[in-house]
Amino acid sequence: MRKLEADRSAGSIAIEGLVKRFGRVHAVDGVSLDIRAGEFLALLGPSGSGKTTILMAIAGFEYPDEGRVLLGGEDITWLPPNRRNLGMVFQRYTLFPHMSVLENIAFPLKMRGVGRAEREERARGALRTVRLEQMGERSPAQLSGGQQQRVAIARAIVYRPRVLLMDEPLSALDKNLREEMQIEIKHLQREIGITVVFVTHDQTEALTMADRIAVLDQGRLQQLGAPRELYEAPQTEFVAGFIGETNFWAGAAAAAAAPGEALGVQLDGGVVMPALAASPVPAGGRVRLALRPERLRIVAGGGEGVPARVTEAIYAGNATTLMLETAGGQTLRLRIPAGTGLPEAAAGEAVTLSWQAADARAFAVRS
Ligand SMILES: Nc1ncnc2c1ncn2[C@@H]1O[C@H](COP(=O)(O)OP(=O)(O)OP(=O)(O)O)[C@@H](O)[C@H]1O
Ligand SMILES: [Mg+2]
Structure with missing residues (x-):
């Protein structure tokens, strides 16, 4: 033994x-x-x-x-x-x-x-x-x-x-x-x-x-x-950017949050979106959101979320990638895997973006 x-x-x-x-x-x-x-x-x-x-x-x-x-x-x-x-x-x-x-x-x-x-x-x-x-x-x-x-x-x-x-x-x-x-x-x-x-x-x-x-x-x-x-x-x-594809987006924490806690993050145009804190975030502190392209969703029927415009739609068989731009000039990539039946959009269309808190990780920006 x-x-x-x-x-x-x-x-x-x-x-x-x-x-x-x-x-x-x-x-x-x-x-x-x-x-x-x-x-x-x-x-x-x-x-x-x-x-x-x-x-x-x-x-x-x-x-x-x-x-x-x-x-x-x-x-x-x-x-x-x-x-x-x-x-x-x-x-x-x-x-x-x-x-x-x-x-x-x-x-x-x-x-x-x-x-x-x-x-x-x-x-x-x-x-x-x-x-x-x-x-x-x-x-x-x-x-x-x-x-x-x-x-x-x-x-x-x-x-x-x-x-x-x-x-x-x-x-x-x-x-x-x-x-x-x-x-x-x-x-x-x-x-x-x-x-x-x-x-x-x-x-x-x-x-x-x-x-x-x-x-x-x-x-x-x-x-x-x-x-x-x-x-x-x-x-x-670094890990968020190095492993897989990631959109980074700067914003401000609407409230303080400990790692793993949900918080609201104010993004361009003042819209507040949900995220999970990846590190301790002070109230009002600057954060960077990490968003995976395949976790972003287009909201059908103009529900709540971030307004954006589709600048390009790239069909690649197994998925469609949308290039998006928000009113504040933030560019984002969104991926729709084929066969999921999720809403798609064509170039030039105005859409509304949304995501779950678990799909957005907020990193405090050290000043
Ligand atoms: N014998 C050496 N003399 C001087 N500098 C070295 C030596 N070996 C490694 N370094 C330096 O140490 C750092 C780490 O090197 P290392 O070879 O461990 O990197 P790596 O992650 O294996 O990179 P790669 O993916 O290019 O193989 C580099 O900046 C490299 O230039
Ligand atoms: Mg090596």
């Missing part, structure tokens, strides 16, 4: 107060993060936000200026990479060109002194896991990009590491293959029950694959949560 518990937590990672500077650049600026054993965690953020640096600190290729990295509860901050026993897959294919696929996969086992027969058997097993069993004798040059990345994954899991670290492993692949591989990697992770830390700057990829996503900006953790949580309840304007 005790062993079972130990095994279960063996793949957990704790990052505590991680700081990494390169000269004057704070690549990582005080990040703390608990990654559960068996979890698929995505590190998501724009270029230069510190994703790779965090991954390198977990792998042992960068040592932090401050903070600690724990693996299964054990402090590994200063342990050399080869003693961490983590699997790694990078963006570029890093297979040895002069070795066959099987030799590539067996290589880490050879380095660990595993005998020939066992190497071969385990390499074939790993190749089966990534569904390339027929391709063991080929050389990497005879494989497609997606197949090469599958071999790289097989090589990274063949010695059964507790954790698999992946840095944008799909970004060199075309869109279709990439989407296929996203699902495949996810299935593989479930199947072998390994902890995965997956770096990407592609929010759709993170939303598709991850159990939880850590959103980073300028070396700081903005929010850690399940995909749905990040999309529906972003805690910062």
